[in-house]
Amino acid sequence: MKTTKFAFYLNKFFTVHLPGTSGSSPATIDSYRYAFIMFLNFMEEKNIPAEKVEISDMTRELVLEYLQWLQDRRGNSTSTRNLRQAALNSFIKYLIYELPEYLSEYQKILGIPFRKVPQKEISYLKADEVKLLLEQVDVKKGNGLRDYAILVLLFTTGIRVSELINIREKDLSFGTPATLLVHGKGKKSRYVPLVKKTVSILQDYLREYDFGKEHHLNNLLFKNHLKEQFTRQGINYILKKYVEKVAKTSPNQIPMGFSVHGIRHSTAMGMIESGVDLIYIRDLLGHSSVKTTEVYARVDIARKRDAIEAVSKDIVDYEKSEWDGNKGLKEWLKSFNR
Numbered sequence: 001m002k003t004t005k006f007a008f009y010l011n012k013f014f015t016v017h018l019p020g021t022s023g024s025s026p027a028t029i030d031s032y033r034y035a036f037i038m039f040l041n042f043m044e045e046k047n048i049p050a051e052k053v054e055i056s057d058m059t060r061e062l063v064l065e066y067l068q069w070l071q072d073r074r075g076n077s078t079s080t081r082n083l084r085q086a087a088l089n090s091f092i093k094y095l096i097y098e099l100p101e102y103l104s105e106y107q108k109i110l111g112i113p114f115r116k117v118p119q120k121e122i123s124y125l126k127a128d129e130v131k132l133l134l135e136q137v138d139v140k141k142g143n144g145l146r147d148y149a150i151l152v153l154l155f156t157t158g159i160r161v162s163e164l165i166n167i168r169e170k171d172l173s174f175g176t177p178a179t180l181l182v183h184g185k186g187k188k189s190r191y192v193p194l195v196k197k198t199v200s201i202l203q204d205y206l207r208e209y210d211f212g213k214e215h216h217l218n219n220l221l222f223k224n225h226l227k228e229q230f231t232r233q234g235i236n237y238i239l240k241k242y243v244e245k246v247a248k249t250s251p252n253q254i255p256m257g258f259s260v261h262g263i264r265h266s267t268a269m270g271m272i273e274s275g276v277d278l279i280y281i282r283d284l285l286g287h288s289s290v291k292t293t294e295v296y297a298r299v300d301i302a303r304k305r306d307a308i309e310a311v312s313k314d315i316v317d318y319e320k321s322e323w324d325g326n327k328g329l330k331e332w333l334k335s336f337n338r
Contacts, residue, residue, distance in 0.1 A: 035087030060108040124265035136245040149205040158267030170217040184286040
């Protein structure tokens with residue numbers, strides 16, 4: 001069977017470019033793979049079988065039609081639509097170097113703007129709420145010490161769940177200063193400092209679970225009840241168990257839908273409130289850009305403003321800030337001192 005240029009370059013994109021040149025993670029490659037399955041489903045609905053799709057079919061008009069199809073026919077959210085678009089864009093950027101004769105059309109495709117996603121409210125716990133949650137763990141029962149070590153490590157470092165479940169004993173260093181080697185997104189590693197309390201808990205955990213032997217150094221630090229690697233769902237299950245315990249004694253203290261990612265938010269907000277510089281927070285959390293970290297600073301500023309207004313409402317009349325309705329001023333402030 002004759003192979004089309006589209007099929008040839010798509011195969012090369014997935015087998016050579018993404019894992020080799022780009023260094024994409026397996027999760028990213030799998031996400032892109034599914035995006036192109038959807039794209040080929042879309043083409044089949046247009047009566048163009050997968051094996052008949054040509055490079056020349058990739059036009060701005062077609063891509064716009066595909067993105068609309070994702071929302072209208074597939075019912076995809078704006079976030080999912082943007083993920084599918086990002087996968088297509090990655091392929092198009094690759095094709096620019098392979099097939100520069102299509103550069104003009106590819107630039108038009110890359111010029112399609114992503115849809116804006118409404119900013120979700122950040123869910124996080126304050127220090128007293130974190131303490132209340134940790135008090136629910138009985139370290140003397142079952143896997144209590146393991147659960148406690150997991151939660152304390154998450155709250156004190158702000159690492160991602162994907163990073164937590166991949167920690168191995170050799171990644172821990174209890175020297176001075178104590179650190180954890182974290183293997184982050186995009187195969188980027190970083191060292192995260194460990195506070196004394198966390199070190200003490202981890203040392204208790206290592207003794208309890210018979211770590212510390214030379215042949216154990218490559219073993220996963222945390223395993224589920226089946227002695228296998230944890231999944232994201234498994235860690236969320238542990239958190240949910242203790243959130244439900246809090247609900248029995250202190251209803252509404254912690255949201256029932258509070259997730260593991262909310263722990264990461266809690267760590268970041270705790271550092272913001274303690275006056276830690278955004279650059280340090282960015283590095284500790286493993287953000288690729290400080291712009292990602294700035295969202296926590298904006299939330300903190302909004303909270304402080306609300307608090308000031310609350311205590312001053314009986315003293316002075318409410319005054320709308322000058323910049324609230326002045327787009328030009330806001331834009332000036334954003335660009336100031338760049």
